[in-house]
Amino acid sequence: MAPVLAATRRRGSSVSQREGRLAWALLAPSVILVGLVVVYPIISSIRMGFTHIPLDPAMPEEFVGLEQYSEIVHDPEFWLAIVRSLVHTAATVAGSTLLGLAVAVLMNREFAGRGIARGIVLMPYVAPLISLVFAWRYMFHPVYGFVNYWFVDILPIFSGPRDWVESPAFAMPMVILFDIWRYFPYAFLMILARLQSIPKTLYEAAEVDGAGSWAKFRHITMPELSFVLGSIVVLRWIWNFTKFDDVWLLSRNVVTVTVYAYLRAFQSFDLGQAAAISSLLALGLIASVSLYVKKVLRW
């Protein structure tokens, strides 16, 4: 053994140092890719926010300080877009979490075909967005769609057909409904997994004490779920606030802040201003993300 140890010492590397080098070598591709595609753009967008970027890439960039930020915060359209995003996010986070909770409680029991049923519930979540968008646009078509037929002709809830796609007042509810439908399976899955780990003896003990089903839900189920519900709400808040494709593909008439930023970048070709918007959003989210990783999520 002695010669081996001496040899290791001569090269100046202990086992743990060698492990460290190996670990970094194994991780290098992942770290480089995530660094280039995610970390660098976030940092770069902060720099770009202070820079005027000419259309022609050959032209020099110009440092303009807070000018672009000030343009944004003085644009009423930006604030309208923020309000739309807040409405969309609050409604879809609340809706999809509550629906997910209700369906998880409903399906947390033995019944025939339970496995298949669970798979079916996950379909809105795993199917490609583009397919779902076409089906929904057909269902909500103002002239021959199912929704107007049901709610105007069969159940007279609306006085007349609604234009769910072109009219901003009705496009927003459609987009909200779509995202609740699409993302409730995520909440469902997380909550169901948690529900199944609650010991049955807790409920049995409560029954002995004469607790009804509401009391059991209120005093056993809800406390057990508070942690997972918290995670879902935080994650969905972050993801839904920065949602672009669902909103953009369903209707061009719901200009949330992400659509606003996209239009700035790729229709007005004002990359600097778009970057300023992204970095504002990113800074807001970094705060919540770091809080989330620290407090809620355990690796």
Place this chain on the structure above:
Amino acid sequence: MVTQVARKRWERILVGARIAAVLLACVFPFIVMLSVSLKPPGDETTYPPSLIPRRITFKNYADLFNPRLFPFMRYFQNSMVVALAAASLAIIVAVPGAYAFARLKFAGRELVQRGILSAYMFSGVLLVVPYYRAVIRLQEALSVQLVDTKLVLVLTYLAFTLPVSLYMLGNYFRTIPAEIEESAMIDGCTRTGVIWRVIIPLSGPALVAVFIYAFMIAWNEYLFALVFLISPEKLTLPRGLAELFNTQHYIWGRMMAASLLTAVPVVSLFLALERFMTAGLTVGGVKE
């Protein structure tokens, strides 16, 4: 007693009805796709709408396979190439990285883990503008084409899938008993030999789950395809179909047939392997 039994029965029926309603709401859009895709032109725009076609035609599906009518096959092929490449690379890149997280002790591990996990919470829309700018500059600096190539999409999707892939694989690797590795190393296996000969053969389900997860992300992605793809013959399915829809030259039946065939690969893969997939989904969720 009789009322008790009757009440229990009513409760059972009520629960069954609710479950049925939920399932119907989940599949209804898919039924709409199927129904409309089987209708001949004209029948899909009649009022009141009906789920059951009066006449059934398979012409919409036949049209998808006719490149002169509809570039569906071309889009399908592009999406398949991009998704398969991204998913294969995700395995190749994430397996060694996840092993390092699961088994090796090194300085900065906590920081890297947190950094990578945080990365996955940033939606594409926050990154797309500076990323687009960086790709354009790189393209000019190296004088290689990157915009309008599959390569840039593959690398982008790969990076998006890495956080969850590393997380899923790392957790799985931790469940493999360390004694197996130790005995392999006593027999003269190196660390890299252990990954290749012990870890990979024992991680089948996790590898499948990561592959499908990465495939789904790449198959469904729209925003970066929208920004980076230009040539009509290079479009992926989400991008290409959205384009056709907005030309107003669409035929509903054909679009629905295309939608259904776009959904079939990922939905069937997912349902067939749901057992393996849900563990990954609950890890922290799939970001779409």
